[in-house]
Each structure stands twice: as C-alpha cells, then as structure tokens.
Amino acid sequence: MGLQVNFSAHAKELQDAYQAVLSDTNPTNWLVYSYEKGTNDLKVQDTGDGGLEELFDEFSDGKIQYAFARVIDPNTQLQKYVFIGWCGTGVPESRKAFFNSHLNDVSKFFKSFHVQIQARDEADVEPELIMKRVAESSGAKYSVHKEQQRAMPRVVPVGSVYKKTEIPDIASMQKEAMKKESMPAPVGTNYRPVQTAPKPLNQRWGAGSTGLSDGAAKVRAEREQAEQEARERETAMQKERDAQARQASVEQERRAKEQEQLEQQRLAEDQRQREQQQQEEERRRAQEQQDARHRQEEDQRRAEEEQQAERQRQEAQRRQEEAERQRQQEEEAERQQQEAERQQLEAERQQQEAERQHQEAERQREEERLAAQHQAAATVPTSNVQGQSAVVLFGYDAGEANELSLAEGQVVINIEQVDEGWWFGTTEDGQQQGLFPANYVQLIEASEAPAVVPEPPAAVVHDQPETTQDLGQTAVALYDYDAGEENEISFREHDTITHIEFASDDWWQGVGPDGKSVGLFPANYVELHQ
Structure with a gap:
C-alpha cells in the first residue's frame, strides 16, 4: 500500500459524482469520499440532494472522509462550493499521520471551491456554522441582492427603414368634428395642444369667396395639426424607446459591473483561499519538518541512551570479567604461593633432614672417634689421657642433639678444639659429651687439673640409649x-x-x-x- 492517496481505482465514479454536484441541472448537491478498507484507494461513499442537513449525518467518528457540497450564498444568492476534510477523533494515529498530505491532494482534485473546512467532530460540520462561513467568505453584504427583481419593460426594437407618416382622412375627421362640439381628446400622455397661427383677415374685396377660403384653411390647419400630433407621438415614442434603451444599457452596465465586482470578489476569495491553503500547507510542512526534527532528535537521544546503556553494560561486564580474572589470578597466585610454601617447607624439611642425618653421621663418627680415644686412653698413664680441661664460666643449654649443656662451675675434660669458636668435650663424670661454645669456658692448666680415674671401656657413651634430650622439642x-x-x-x-x-x-x-x-x-x- 502506497503512502499517497489513490484516485485511479475508482476514477470514473469519483469524477461523475463531482460533476453532478457542479452541475446546475442536477439535483445532487453533496458528495462524500472515503477509503477502501485497508488501502489508500479513494471511493464514493455516498451522494445526495438534501443539502447540509443530510450531509451532516454522513460523517463517522472512526473515518477519514472528504465532502464537497453546493450551497446558495445568503448574501449574493449565488452558488458557492464548500470542501470539508473530516478526520474523526477515533481514527488510529497511524492513519492520522497521512491526513494533511492526503487533504492537500484531494483539495487539488476538486480544483476550485469557496470555503474549506477541516473538521474533527460534529460541532465543526453544523449546517449553521458552514453557512456562516459561506456568508463571511462573500465579503461585503449588499442589500440590493435581497430585493425582488423588478420586471423590466419590453424594449421594442427601432426599425431601420423609414416609414412615412400616413395622412389622416380629412373628410372623416371633419364629419367626426361636426358631431362633437368639444375639442378632440388629447392623444397619449405626451399630447400638447397645438398653437395654431392667427387666422388671416378676410379680404375686404373678396367677400363673395370667404366661405370657401375658410373651409380650405380649416382643413389645412387640421391636417397640419394631425401631422404635428403624429410627429409628436413619434418623437415621444422615440424618446421612450431611447429612455428604455438607455435604462437597459444602464441596467446592463450595472449588472456587468456587479458581475465584475462579484468576479473580482470571487477571484479575491479564491486568491485568499489559495493563500490560506498555501499558508496552511507551509504551516503543515513546517510542522512536519518540526515533527521530523523532533522525531530525529528523539531517535538520536534514544540511540545515544541505548549506546550509553550498552557502554555501561559492556563496562560492567568488563569490570566483572576483570574482577573474575583478578580473583582467578589471586586464587592462582595464592595456590602457587601455597604450593611454593609447601615446596619450600618440603625443601627446608629435606634440607633439615639432610643436615640432621649429616649431623647424626658426624655425631656417630665423633662418638666412634671418642670411643676409640677412650679405648686408647685406657692403655696409657693417667697423666696422658686427661687432655685439656676447662671450667664453665657461664651456663649453656644445648640447642642441638650433638651439643653439650653446661652449668656454671662445671669442669669439662678431654677438650678438642675442633673449630675456632666451638670445642668438643666430655663432662667430668663421663656421661655426656658434645660441642659447646669456646667462650663459655676457661682452660685449666695441667698442674691445676685434678687426677681423673680412667673409665672402663664398657662405659662407652654410644653404647648407651639416647636420653630425652635427643628428642628435641616435643x-x-x-x-x-x-x-x-x-x-x-x-x-x-x-x-x-x-x-x-x-x-x-x-x-x-x-x-x-x-x-x-x-x-x-x-x-x-x-x-x-x-
């Protein structure tokens, strides 16, 4: 379905109905166009000859309709044409959007009309309101148009060939004059008594012929009077004909002038309506442009809002993904750290175990070496086996299993200076031996050392079980x-x-x-x- 109104689907019916309203001989004085259902095809909805009162009942609240009517101007008594564009309040908004453009196209189809009305409800198509608009469109209200037209006298055409005035019958006129003592009645309303010339004096010398001369003079005078009256009647009739001709000319000129004025008024009204339609069209186009700008701005604003919402959604998703990645990285880092800590602890444990085993091996070797020394000392004199001795200056608690705890004033014998800071020795009772810090003791000179009874070989330390000190921290x-x-x-x-x-x-x-x-x-x- 196109957006423009379609006149071609029912072109003949549309044109026939329009010409019937325009025709003076056709009783049809209104028509209504409407659309085919679901299309923009224009059709004839109805026509009638009942005037605006009958047309009033044709408008429907849910339709777009176009009406064209012929009315009589109450001021000029001339025919006027009214175009009505109807858009009911119940028309869907999607159809209302095309009303203005379709109204312009339909107005061009009707070509010429005197009044255009855009109606939306019944108050806009009341017959009284329409006739008021028609009366206002006719301009000045001349009272002459309300008077009854006067009957004009029939104008007798003036003959183009001269006709000689007939001479009246003198004899018959004399007979009639002799019968009447009074003067003859005047002829017509324009009769004027003829002033005859004074009678001539009788000839004094021709008295015998006076009777004959008087009779001839009288006849001649009557003939001249009749001719004069005929001429006067002809002159009066000619004047009347001229007056009637002048009056007809004046009336014709008045009518022509009035018709010209009416035509000028009609042209001015047409021009005013065209200008009004043009202004309405310009306003409609401006409104459409403004609506289009508003729709464009609204669409742009909506698009910007959607873009902003999309950006915010993407940003939120990105932050969520970033937080998830960071959480995974933190978890992975924590797992790796825990794994590294476990590996480090395992490495430290293995290192400590290796050191412990190494120290244990060193301790065993040292014990074996000391046992060998004790065994060798049993075969030599006492003065040779005691070795160096030292007295403890400060108390010391063993930190390792291969160390020797010291008590202040205790004597350590058989000291071996295995390292610059650490010495190896045995308690005075021979029960414990191990490493101790060299700066915690003071060597005793050989002359000061008391004699020590050698121990039997069976009392070797490494053959005895470990004490609780060897268990370390428990x-x-x-x-x-x-x-x-x-x-x-x-x-x-x-x-x-x-x-x-x-x-x-x-x-x-x-x-x-x-x-x-x-x-x-x-x-x-x-x-x-x-």
Whole structure:
C-alpha cells in the first residue's frame, strides 16, 4: 500500500459524482469520499440532494472522509462550493499521520471551491456554522441582492427603414368634428395642444369667396395639426424607446459591473483561499519538518541512551570479567604461593633432614672417634689421657642433639678444639659429651687439673640409649589429624611428636609417633611440652 492517496481505482465514479454536484441541472448537491478498507484507494461513499442537513449525518467518528457540497450564498444568492476534510477523533494515529498530505491532494482534485473546512467532530460540520462561513467568505453584504427583481419593460426594437407618416382622412375627421362640439381628446400622455397661427383677415374685396377660403384653411390647419400630433407621438415614442434603451444599457452596465465586482470578489476569495491553503500547507510542512526534527532528535537521544546503556553494560561486564580474572589470578597466585610454601617447607624439611642425618653421621663418627680415644686412653698413664680441661664460666643449654649443656662451675675434660669458636668435650663424670661454645669456658692448666680415674671401656657413651634430650622439642596431639599431602604426617589424639621445627606460624615440622615419618602438621592441633 502506497503512502499517497489513490484516485485511479475508482476514477470514473469519483469524477461523475463531482460533476453532478457542479452541475446546475442536477439535483445532487453533496458528495462524500472515503477509503477502501485497508488501502489508500479513494471511493464514493455516498451522494445526495438534501443539502447540509443530510450531509451532516454522513460523517463517522472512526473515518477519514472528504465532502464537497453546493450551497446558495445568503448574501449574493449565488452558488458557492464548500470542501470539508473530516478526520474523526477515533481514527488510529497511524492513519492520522497521512491526513494533511492526503487533504492537500484531494483539495487539488476538486480544483476550485469557496470555503474549506477541516473538521474533527460534529460541532465543526453544523449546517449553521458552514453557512456562516459561506456568508463571511462573500465579503461585503449588499442589500440590493435581497430585493425582488423588478420586471423590466419590453424594449421594442427601432426599425431601420423609414416609414412615412400616413395622412389622416380629412373628410372623416371633419364629419367626426361636426358631431362633437368639444375639442378632440388629447392623444397619449405626451399630447400638447397645438398653437395654431392667427387666422388671416378676410379680404375686404373678396367677400363673395370667404366661405370657401375658410373651409380650405380649416382643413389645412387640421391636417397640419394631425401631422404635428403624429410627429409628436413619434418623437415621444422615440424618446421612450431611447429612455428604455438607455435604462437597459444602464441596467446592463450595472449588472456587468456587479458581475465584475462579484468576479473580482470571487477571484479575491479564491486568491485568499489559495493563500490560506498555501499558508496552511507551509504551516503543515513546517510542522512536519518540526515533527521530523523532533522525531530525529528523539531517535538520536534514544540511540545515544541505548549506546550509553550498552557502554555501561559492556563496562560492567568488563569490570566483572576483570574482577573474575583478578580473583582467578589471586586464587592462582595464592595456590602457587601455597604450593611454593609447601615446596619450600618440603625443601627446608629435606634440607633439615639432610643436615640432621649429616649431623647424626658426624655425631656417630665423633662418638666412634671418642670411643676409640677412650679405648686408647685406657692403655696409657693417667697423666696422658686427661687432655685439656676447662671450667664453665657461664651456663649453656644445648640447642642441638650433638651439643653439650653446661652449668656454671662445671669442669669439662678431654677438650678438642675442633673449630675456632666451638670445642668438643666430655663432662667430668663421663656421661655426656658434645660441642659447646669456646667462650663459655676457661682452660685449666695441667698442674691445676685434678687426677681423673680412667673409665672402663664398657662405659662407652654410644653404647648407651639416647636420653630425652635427643628428642628435641616435643608436643602432644590434641586432635586427630590425617595427612592431606605426601609431605605431611598423621597422628591421633595424645600421640607425641618429636624433633619439632617451627617452619612457619601455622605449620610445624616434626617426627611422627612411629619415630620414622617426618613431615608437616598444623600447629593448632598440638600442645608443646614445657
């Protein structure tokens, strides 16, 4: 369906109805056009000869209709044409949008009319209102048009050939004159008595012929009078004909002038209506342009809002994705850190285990060496086996299993200066031996050292079981714990964990209850022994 109004679908019916309203001989004085359902094809809805009162009932609230009517101007008594564009209040908005453009096209189809009305409800098409608009469109209200037309006298055409005035019958006239003593009645309204010339004096010498002369003179006078009257009648008739001709000419000129004035008024009205239509068309176009600008601005604003919303949605999604990536990265970093910590703890544990094993091996070798020395000392004199001795200046608690705890005033014998800062020695009773810091003791000269009774070989230290000091830091389990990793140890409530090393605040390392497994365990699951 095109957007423009279509006149071609029912062109003949539209044109026939229009010509019927224009025709003076056709009683049809109004028509109504409407659309085919669902299209822009214009059709004839109805026609009639009942005037504006009948046309009033044809308009429907839910339709767009176009009416054309022929009325009589109450001022000029001339025919006027009225064009009505009807757009009911119940018309859908989608159809109302095309009303103005279609109205312009239909007005061009009707070509010429005196009054145009745009109507939306019944108040706009009241017959009284329409006739008021028609009366106002005719301009000045001349009272002459309300008077009855006067009958004009018939104008007798003036003959073009001269006709001689007939001479009246003198004899018959004399007979009639002799019968009447009074003067003859005047002829017509224009009769004027003829002033005859004074009678001539009788000849004094011709008295015998006086009777004959008087009779001839009288006849001649009557003939002249009749001719004069005929001429006067002819003159009067000619004057009357001239007056009638002049009056007809004046009337014709008045009518022509009035017709010219009416034509000028009609042209002026047509020009005014064209200008009004042009102004309305310009206003309509300006309104359409303004509406188009408003729609464009609204569409642009809506597009900008949608773009802004899309940008915000994308930004929120990007932030969410960034937060998710950051969370995953943090989790991955935390997992890697925990893994690194576990690996570091495992490495430290392995290193500590290696160091412990190395120290244990060193201790065993040292014990074997000391045992060999003790065994050799049993075969030599006492003065040669004592070696260097020292008195303890400060108390010292062993920090490792291969160290020797010292008490102030204690005597350490068989001292070997294995390192610049650390010496190796045996307690005076021979029960303990190990490393101790050299600056915690003071060597005793040989003359000052008391004699020491050599110990029997059976009392070698490495053949005795380890004391509780060799277990290092210990703790008792408060709860059951099952290892979650290979580098962890398991234990049950009340089990004892030995050789504890504090790898971190939350995780410690130690030897399990079986005395073999070494690994990590949670610090809050145990309680240290005091």
